[in-house]
Amino acid sequence: MITVRIPTPLRPMTGGKGEVEATGGSVLELIDHLNGAHPGLKDRICDEQGEVRRFINIYVNEEDIRFLTGKETPLKDGDEVSIVPAIAGGSHG
């Protein structure tokens, strides 16, 4: 099983859960499996072309997949995947 950390903005799609378990041999597979359990999640993470949206980063064991092999980055049991979108907050300066 792979542990996936769900960021605050996507938690409405996981019933409020900040952490879910999923399987997948690669990041792409994992996203597809996540979408099976939580329909609509893939659309939030990936754009129409299936690429990870530009304001979202995915980390495998705290390494940015852009510096690994992108969405083909292989996954194994026990890995931890974090989905990290930009968040704002502060003041309307």
Place this chain on the structure above:
Amino acid sequence: MSFTEDQITRYSRHILLPEVGGKGQKKISQAKVFVVGAGGLGSPVALYLAAAGIGTIGLIDSDVVDMSNLQRQVLHHTPDVGRSKVLSAKAKIQAINPDVKVETHEARFTAENALELITPYDIVIDGVDNFPAKFLINDACYFADKPLVHGGILRFEGRVFSIIPKKSACYRCIFKEPPPPGLVPSCQEAGIIGVVAGIIGTIQATEALKIILGIGQPLTDRILDFDAQKTAFREIKTKRNPKCKLCGDNPEITKLFEHEQEVCQLRTPGTVGVT
């Protein structure tokens, strides 16, 4: 410059630290920090930097204090509702520490005024609530070569990291562009536990002091993420992106601009976003 008796007493707990000492306190007293946004993040930043004895604090915010701000924007008190945020902030800073010079700008931070505003300062603090402004601050700090301490908050989550332009990953290296409206809530519908602003803002203030003092390891090339529900900090490694449109090998951004899209689509006149 030398310290008066009162100042030595005021800053004695700093001066006692071998890493600070009288020399470090002098650096703090000569430092100039520009805080964009006098809201949730700007409040703890400005209060702690004022207490620490920062020489000059610059503040920009175009808003007035709203009742809904008071839950987290601790610079502003109940009688300040309706008052300009920067003027309210200035009064509190001066009450804490009259040594601090406060420069206020009751305006928006824009592509036109950004460079002129930050140039006189040593460090910039991002305390704004919207993505276009966050990208603008990042880009301005890159062009003006100013260290930037970024902060972001949402619901029970906060995030903070420092950027040393041309040396460490910038905001654009990590998040290439603002999310389209609606995908990442940042407004009144999302909510925020007020104290998360305090936690992230005080870390931003700590980072500013460390950068001024040149001590410790700056929070660069790593994102510190705080989850208040778990009371857990998590660190995510990052690095400069050679494809970054701003600071990468083939930059495409050569001047300041504002991303047009406003994330706060739900903002209606008379309401104030979660800041």
